[in-house]
Amino acid sequence: MTFNFLSPVSDAVMAHKELLLPQALGKKLKLHSKAHGIPDLDNVKVAIIGVLENRNDINYMGSDVQLDTIRTVFYNLFPGNWHTNIADLGDILKGDSVEDTYFALRTTITILLEKKIIPVILGGSQDLTYPNYRAYDSICPMVNVVNVDSNFDLGDSTLPIKNNSYLGKIILEQPYNLFNYSTIGYQTYFNSQEEIDLMEKLYFEAYRLGEVSNAINIVEPVMRDAHIVSVDLKAVKASEVAKKQKYSPNGLDGKEICAIARYAGISNKVSSFGIYEYQQSEDDHVTAMLVAQIMWYFIEGVNCRVNENVLGDPVNYQKFNVLIDDDDLIFYKSNKTGRWWIEIPFLPDVNNKLKKHTLLPCTHQDYTEATQGKIPERWFKAYKKNSY
Known part of the structure; x- marks a missing residue:
């Protein structure tokens, strides 16, 4: 072409x-x-x-x-x-x-x-x-x-x-x-x-x-x-x-x-x-x-783009689990750039748009607020969108 x-x-x-x-x-x-x-x-x-x-x-x-x-x-x-x-x-x-x-x-x-x-x-x-x-x-x-x-x-x-x-x-x-x-x-x-x-x-x-x-x-x-x-x-x-x-x-x-x-x-x-x-x-x-x-x-x-495979090797990231009610929120922080992600879980019983676990970009503030019991709004919307 x-x-x-x-x-x-x-x-x-x-x-x-x-x-x-x-x-x-x-x-x-x-x-x-x-x-x-x-x-x-x-x-x-x-x-x-x-x-x-x-x-x-x-x-x-x-x-x-x-x-x-x-x-x-x-x-x-x-x-x-x-x-x-x-x-x-x-x-x-x-x-x-x-x-x-x-x-x-x-x-x-x-x-x-x-x-x-x-x-x-x-x-x-x-x-x-x-x-x-x-x-x-x-x-x-x-x-x-x-x-x-x-x-x-x-x-x-x-x-x-x-x-x-x-x-x-x-x-x-x-x-x-x-x-x-x-x-x-x-x-x-x-x-x-x-x-x-x-x-x-x-x-x-x-x-x-x-x-x-x-x-x-x-x-x-x-x-x-x-x-x-x-x-x-x-x-x-x-x-x-x-x-x-x-x-x-x-x-x-x-x-x-x-x-x-x-x-x-x-x-x-x-x-x-x-x-x-x-x-x-x-x-x-x-x-x-x-x-x-x-x-x-x-x-x-x-x-200024940086190639980073956050989950490729454990040496590349730090992992944090935060429990809010019945939800186990999993955060990742890149050791290379300091950027944060939160995991959206795969729902196998739902005909959803995601076919596997995926990472949603977030901020350090999202993690901080999660430790205080507040679910990040971006995660909530992505999870709900993935559920229907």
Whole structure:
């Protein structure tokens, strides 16, 4: 299979690249250009893909998606002490229909996943998360999705898919591959009580903006368990972005969204990362710079990944048993990184989604609270989800 759906990086961006300092990122990327075509992807770990599709935006008024400003700003940045090879594969243009674009994105992501390359998707409306999810159909039997957003995006699943309702399609359409869905940074007044109740009923996870801002580290175990991370730029507060991008006076600040991106990059499980709802305007430099820095921090995280097989050898971990009522909670702490996990038991008499004991990322605080008789909420939701 080849990357037939990708259009090369624009001539304007290629011309800008020639003016960069030798140490700049733009000089170190493998680029899809008109002159040379798709680059050799051997040893490439991260691939950038633009998707110029926004027709399922509920506010779509005929505007086009433009990503050149993001690219020029990103190319200007300097890499850290990175060992990761990065490619920019250009853009997927709008198809004759939105479904055509979905097919192109799904096919492209599937190829990259098979090559063990992490796609970084720039959009476009956030409903593009749906074809990103469907790309895993032949790759991973159970998928965890994390949405960094002020909204749950559940919507009305009986209506056609939109950027505020793609999750309903993910939940209800076969094959049923979704195991867990988490929203980071949601704001209650943007979500109906019915949606909040449904999130609870499905044992999905939701972290309010205040929780995240007060303790950004609660994001780390959520990201450690994610396969797909989808970032809606409307989660960022208005003071951090350009005029056309402003959505709400409350939201994540630039430092917080970049920290979240780095947690996603550090996760060994995260295999695709998308940034959506970019709205270009003439005073666009600040938003483009923020997106570029989000990408930078994600790739920085990828460079900091540590291979650790917690249960591979007892020398790699410490094991702790905590008895709460009739539940024996088993915690593990990595001797290499200090990260914590809690075991979800396999229930042999239940037709569940898990076929064996599995480890759920958690925090040291979860262990501390368990020793005081409090069952961790993440464990409870995962256990209940595994029981039906």
